[in-house]
Amino acid sequence: MFGFSISYVNQYALYRASEIADFKPEEVSPLCSAANIHLPIFISHGIEDKHIKYKYGKANFDNLASTNKTLFPVEGAVHHNVWQVGGEAYFEQVHNFLYSLYK
DSSP states (O other), X not given: OOSSOOHHHHHHHHHHHHHHHTOOGGGOOHHHHHTTOOSOEEEEEETTOSSSOHHHXXXXXXXXXXXXXXXXXXXXXXXXXXXXXXXXXXXXXHHHHHHHTTO
């Protein structure tokens, strides 16, 4: 969020979150959790995302158990501006996905 990372601050934040939410960080994996998702899902990811690299988003998408899933990568988008950079094409994809749920 600040444009730089301070390892010990990140580690402490994760430690405190795990205490508050009563979980073990080493047992929590988005990649593993994705394998338990069977519901329809739409994921859009900025190709230029520096917080969560696209390759990790793609790996999570590939590991989803759902057979009704859509991945919409947005060239030039970062972590927080996918809908802005994606513009009309993004909204069309979202609309098409939502519409597919009611067919």
